[in-house]
Amino acid sequence: MSKLRRAHPLSIVFDCVKDFRQVIFPIVLGGLFGIKQNGSWSAWIYPMIGLVVGLSSAVLRWWRTKYQLQEEQLYVIKGSMIKSERFIRYDRIQSVHLTTNPIASRLGFMKVEVHTAGGKGQAELALSAVRKREAHLLKETLRQKKAHSMRQEAEAHNVVVNEQEAQPLKEMRLRHKELVIASITSSGLGVIVVALLSTMSQISELFENVPFFKAILHDFNQAIGIPLLKIIIVILSLILFFWLISSVISFFQVGRFQLSIYEKEWMIKKGLFQQTEQTIPHRRVQAVRLHENWLRQVLGYVTVYIECVGGQAGKSKGEVMLFPLVKKRLLMRFLEDVRSPYPFIPLKHCAVKRSFYWKMVKYVMPTCFIAMGMTLWLPYGSYAWGMPLAVLLFSWLSYRDAGLGVNGTYLAVSFRRTAKVTVLTQRRRMQALTYQASRLQMLLKCATIKATVIGSSSGFDFKVTDMSDWHGRKLYAWYHTFYARRGKANQKRAWE
Structure with a gap:
């Protein structure tokens, strides 16, 4: 003692x-x-x-x-x-x-x-x-x-x-080329923009009293008189500036990344300035999540996360980055090498074209009316027609990325939020699975499946909307039948 x-x-x-x-x-x-x-x-x-x-x-x-x-x-x-x-x-x-x-x-x-x-x-x-x-x-x-x-x-x-073995079975490091690609394709741009906007709102009084910032505000207020080409150049310059900041932050966060693979756990070391060392036992992993933002999806890369139960170091309670950058064509081999408890399952497209047409009616048509009003009442309002095109592209990507795969007790689901997400988990790790179908979805013969995986606090939710009704009922039966049978067996043993 x-x-x-x-x-x-x-x-x-x-x-x-x-x-x-x-x-x-x-x-x-x-x-x-x-x-x-x-x-x-x-x-x-x-x-x-x-x-x-x-x-x-x-x-x-x-x-x-x-x-x-x-x-x-x-x-x-x-x-x-x-x-x-x-x-x-x-x-x-x-x-x-x-x-x-x-x-x-x-x-x-x-x-x-x-x-x-x-x-x-x-x-x-x-x-x-x-x-x-x-x-x-x-x-x-x-x-x-x-x-x-x-x-x-x-x-x-x-x-x-x-x-537990004292020496790791295998060690993986992020190479310099992969580190650069991971930095420039990071998805932290939106976070930086929101942070800067919130900071600007707090120091508005500073902008009104300092001559240098006061001149900038004057030019910004006169922006409507600046030719459109100059406005576009300013906007692109700001986007480039924020992108560079995001890339530098990501470079420092994932620099010197090292994954040590043991028989029953992983050890993760990362960070150039703030160095972090984490140990994650395999039994705590509830799901493997594959994240692809639009840029990494084009280049054929994916980021591998794990959802864990229990405490974690850092701001995220249950999410841990297992590896920052993996070639998508080598993903199955990577999961085998790191001894992932959940294998990669080939996905089948589970959405129906009727759902894509319904998304056009539900999302694209309202933005068309908004763009029409902006065209009539605002200068440069005709450029608002880019919004319906963006919504149409997102609806098509959501339809294309909806996928489902089942292999025994293992489940793989893919869907799109702002980026494409694929979840690999097991039936016993799921807290609940909900089958939902509104009256309109019944007419279109589609449904929504929502599931919750056991997490560190409230759990991790994922949802596939407007999938085919046949796939939705089959997945619900796969989940519900197993627990119904187990519940009857437990009840029978209790009476005996």
């Missing part, structure tokens, strides 16, 4: 930076404008009070967060305001994640997160600053204690357990 330990005091600084980086810009901006309007430094009083309160909370959280490695369990004490104590059995620990950033790495520190299946995406133990050597030692110690605990439990039930 070890003694009670806590993280390095430098974790106070890291926690403060993490807490304040979302609000530090509005605080500084508000203080500057307060000084300009009031002519005094009193505008900084409230921001400084907030900083002091945040710093005090970080100090208290660091002081109270302690852990102890006991014989059969991990003892954790945490909580800044409300103190909580928890005993975690080693065999209940799902994974230990190690993360670092350029500053912490330079100083020789890492962040350690211990996750369990019932953590709902939150770490049971989070240490913001631990020496690298101690972090790796803690991870290895927890792994050994977990293996020992599982071996003891198996021996008590007379079950033979195979030991």
Whole structure:
């Protein structure tokens, strides 16, 4: 049994930076404008009070967060305001994640997160600053204690357990060419545009007071008088600028990507600046998701994600990128090499042409009326006819990408959101499957199938709309009949 330990005091600084980086810009901006309007430094009083309160909370959280490695369990004490104590059995620990950033790495520190299946995406133990050597030692110690605990439990039930191999069976790395392609074909452009627009809305007062930005706003207000060619050039330049930012961010996120394949788990390392190390046991994987945005679909590439149950490092609770870029023609071989629990199943087209015609009526015709009104009332409104063409293209892609495949207890479904998505899962991993058909869909002989896969919190949903009624009923029978029979068998055993 070890003694009670806590993280390095430098974790106070890291926690403060993490807490304040979302609000530090509005605080500084508000203080500057307060000084300009009031002519005094009193505008900084409230921001400084907030900083002091945040710093005090970080100090208290660091002081109270302690852990102890006991014989059969991990003892954790945490909580800044409300103190909580928890005993975690080693065999209940799902994974230990190690993360670092350029500053912490330079100083020789890492962040350690211990996750369990019932953590709902939150770490049971989070240490913001631990020496690298101690972090790796803690991870290895927890792994050994977990293996020992599982071996003891198996021996008590007379079950033979195979030991986890120390060396990986295979390692896969992202080559330089693939890294460049993954960066320039990333789909983070929309996120950046939304973030910039939200930031612009928060600093509109800055634009109205700084002469440089004021001149830009004046030119923008006069844009209706600028020739159309110049407007197009400005728009294309902004799109190119956002695309470059998205590519650079993606380059840093997936740089030095390495996938280590073990007998029962994967270890994922990635990141040029903020380095992350994740361990994902195979038994936690609920589904494999193949993502193809329009650019990668044209080039013949796919991104492989896995949907997991239990806590994860990072912002996403259940989604983990297994590999950033895989040639679609080599996908089946890739899933075999990484020992995927869900094989790739050939898909059959399951949508009917009647559904495509109905999408034209439901989506394309309203946008035609909108474009007609914009043409009559707005300058350059005739260019709004691009909207019906875009909606028509999306409707056709949605019709073309609807696919379904079943092999025993395994299921493969493809559909389109903003990008094409293919889900590979198993019947026992699905929480529910719903068959829906409105009156109009009954006339068109089509239906909608919606399914939920067990996830870390609420689950992962996928839906195929306007598939043929025959495919929908067959899939529903494949799912429902199995559980109906199992329910009757359980009821019979209960009466006996």
